[in-house]
Amino acid sequence: MTLSLTLAPSCSWIYTHTHRYTHTCSRSSHTPTHRTGACAALKILFLSAANRAAKNGESLAPILAALREHRGVAEVQIEGNGALWNLSLDDAGRQLVGTESGIPLILAGMKLHTTSAEVQEQAMGVVILLKSQFATECIHICINICVCTMTVELNF
Secondary structure, three states: OOOOOOOOOOOHHHHHHHHHHHHHOOOOOOOHHHHHHHHHHHHHHOOOHHHHHHHHHHHHHHHHHHHHHOOOOHHHHHHHHHHHHHHOOOHHHHHHHHHOOHHHHHHHHHHHOOOOHHHHHHHHHHHHHHOOOOHHHHHHHHHHHHHOOOOOOOOO
């Protein structure tokens, strides 16, 4: 049995509620728990190419706001970078993440959570996908992370 998270009528309520929730969560008064839940929902929705194509521009701002405002919360970094990773599965998403301040936010989270394997894994997933279009920035991320006592090995 396969679960498809497209914008089909049976699943459209997921997007509707997640979309409303993420835009509400862009206010700084929301807790890291709210942001973590919103990013986790978007991470799942962005597994579908149809969802990435339909809503990537609208959903990026709340993800970046969550990463920016809750840099010190590992759970937010894990789910936020996971959402960026899935959003970056196609060229349009990679371009969007790379040009909308995504790279510096990924780096900031990685620097703060050098001991969290999950943060590093999710963040490096995004970096690996972005490397083809943003090689210089991705190389700087790897250098900075290595300076932070973590060894990262990539094939560029």
